[in-house]
Amino acid sequence: MLRDSIKDYFLDKPGTFEDQDRSRITLNLASEKVVEIYQDYIDFKIDVKEADNLVRKLKKIKPLEREGHFQWNQVSTSDISFNEICDIIDESYESVINTLPKDEQEEILDLEW
Numbered sequence: 001m002l003r004d005s006i007k008d009y010f011l012d013k014p015g016t017f018e019d020q021d022r023s024r025i026t027l028n029l030a031s032e033k034v035v036e037i038y039q040d041y042i043d044f045k046i047d048v049k050e051a052d053n054l055v056r057k058l059k060k061i062k063p064l065e066r067e068g069h070f071q072w073n074q075v076s077t078s079d080i081s082f083n084e085i086c087d088i089i090d091e092s093y094e095s096v097i098n099t100l101p102k103d104e105q106e107e108i109l110d111l112e113w
Contacts (some may be wrong), residue, residue, distance in 0.1 A: 002077055002082065003037050004053060005040065006035075006037055007027065008092070009085075009089055010034075010093070013029070014031050014108050014110075015030055016093075018024055023038065030096075030108065031098060033045065034096050036090060040076060040077060041074055041075060041077055041091065042075060042077060042085065042088075043074050044068070044074075044092045045070045045073075047070060047071075047098075047099075048066065049071060051073055054073070054088070059082065060075055062075065
């Protein structure tokens, strides 16, 4: 199932964990919600500058709301490949981890996964 593959890909990254309810799987890094996986689409948080570039590159991404220097975006899982989803997850993870204090970044990246 694609939802499980997306979840597993994200959870392979240091410092990540999930919350789950009936409608979605929420993937987190430290105290930040980063990705939400629904039945047919995903929402992801990414730095505003990176979001603009990504929306231009992958026109199927729908910008949602801005949250500080982040933007939430949405894409249908049927509109892009799993590799593109992985690229989005990588960028989203990097965007969030880069905003954490340096000591917290180092602590997370030093975790043995």
